[in-house]
Amino acid sequence: MLDIxxxxxxxxLVxxxxKKKFQDEKLPLVDEVIDLDIKFRQTKTKADELRAERNRSSKEIGLLMREKKKEEAEAIKERIVLINEEIQELEQAEAKLSEEIKDRMMVIPNIIDDSVPIGRDDSENVEVERFGEPLEKPFEVPHHIDIMERLNGIDLESARKTSGAGFYYLMGDIARLHSAILTYARDFMIDRGFTYYIPPFMIHGNVVTGVMSFTEMENMMYKIEGEDLYLIGTSEHSMIGKFIDSILDEETLPQTLTSYSPxxxxxxxAHGIEERGVYRIHQFEKQEMVVVCNPEDSKYWYDELWKNAVDFFRTLDIPVRTLECCxxxxxxxxxxxxxVEAWSPRQKKYFEVGSCSNLGDAQARRLGIRVDGKDGSRYFAHTLNNTVVAPPRMLIAFLENNLNEDGTVNIPEVLRPYMGNKEKIG
Structure with a gap:
């Protein structure tokens, strides 16, 4: 939400x-906010004037009563009754106007950084840099589900019976690999100075609207029937929500956090659930990184976060690239x-395995996350987040890049302590 x-x-500018975001249908909202804001301020001014008049009149009543001028005092009391009624009406109008302004402000997009490339959709995103050499295997790489099934590591049919499409049972070495990657990701981030959290997996509605747009909310979030609770789509939601209505001491920033959650x-x-595979599913697990910092530090932390993800994947011998979102x-x-996109030897292209975002003060404004500065100022914090790793999607890249022609899968050295020191599975 922007500053009014x-x-x-x-x-x-707004x-x-x-227009840069190709959301011209939202242009009228700006003028609507301006008009409503004028009415709101006029209403508030009128209410403030009446409150001042009421205060003066109350003092005057006291003087008149001491002077035994009861009739004049009673007349003023009657006037105060009318003033109170008018103030009440104005306060109701203020609340209604404030809500109408907020409804529109919540839909107006945040101001994008000057460095963001202009484009309509993800087809116009821009490659920034590649890390590691994309390899083409000297043999045909099977679909990731075929690899998992040959290793007796996944059961989609049973999951369809119990839960429907978009779910899975992982088993044996694949399930162990899944857990090993998450545990390694946790330790990787702790070693980089991040504090480890396991957050709530459900959050209230006001936290949901504080961390995402209404469109994202409708497309992503599951609501618990009869409760003001939503299942989180990522631990970023509850981790940023942790700071709701907080005033942070500037000396405690930055707060660098890493969290695990389903x-x-x-x-x-547009994407929906894929017919076969674990790329886009209803349930998965993820290790996340979150930063709450000063506005002047958010660009630095943005670079640090995406670099963390790149470094993590490179320790697992997976080539990746970064793609600037338009x-x-x-x-x-x-x-x-x-x-952050990983290389798929089977498809011979990169695919998304994580997303690094700088949200400026948008979430902080919505959630009331403020900072007390050393100079006595008070301002909104900046928030950032990035995926460390999100298996089982990441398993696609892992299995394809570490697959051998005989169907076995190599375990990179950094992961072996989490896999019983196995060098390969299969």
Whole structure:
């Protein structure tokens, strides 16, 4: 959510930003906010004037009563009754106008960084850098489900019976590999100075709307029937929510956190659930990294976060690249974002395994996350997040890149302590 002062003082900047995101249908919202804001301030001014009049009148009543001027005092009391009624009406109007302003402000997208490439959708995202040499295997690489099934590591049919499409049973060495990767990711981030968390896996509705746009909420979140609770789509949701209505001491920043959670997603929209595979599913597990910092430090931490993900994948011998998300591909709260993509020897192309995002002060404004500065100032924090790893999607890249022609899968050295020192499975 933007600062209302920005819309008051520079509405054309806000409109130009909307155009950059190809959301022209939202342009009228800016003028609507300005008009509603004028009415809100006029209403508030009138209410404040009446409160001041009421205070003066109350003092006057006291003086008149001491002077035995009871009739004059009673007349003023009657006037105060009318003032109170008018104030009540104005307060109701204020609340309604405030809610109407907020409803529109929540839909207006955040101001994107000047470095973000302009484009309509993910087809116009821009490759930034590659890490590791993409390898083509000297043999045909099977589909990842075939690899898992040959290793007796996955049962999709039983999952369809119990839960429907988009679920899975992992078994044996594949299940162990899945857990090993997450445990290694946890330790990897702890070694980089991040504090480890296991957060709540359900959050209240006001936290959901504080961390994401309404469109994301509708497409992703599962609501618990009859409860003000939603299953998290990523631990970022509950980790940022941890700071709701907080005032942080500037000296405690940055807060660098890494969290594990299961994730639950409806996956409504253009992609949906794939017919065969574990790339896009309703339930998965993830290790996340989250930073809460000063505004002037958020660009630095953005670079640190995506580098952490790249470094993690490279320790597992998986080639990756970073892809700068264009304006039209950015979710409304994001200032800047890049995808980390892993190489698929089977498809001979890269695919997304994580997303690094700088949200500026958007989440902090919605959730009331403020900072007390050393100079006595108070300001909104900046929040950032990135995926460390999210198996089983990451298992696709892992299995394909470490697959041998005989069907066995190599275990990189850093992962062996988590796999009973096995050098390969199969």
């Amino acid at each position: 002062n920005l819309i008051r003082e520079n509405p054309e 409109k130009e930003n909307i 994730c639950f997603r409806k996956e409504v929209g 304006s039209g591909d950015l979710a409304d709260l994001k200032v800047k974002s890049c995808d």
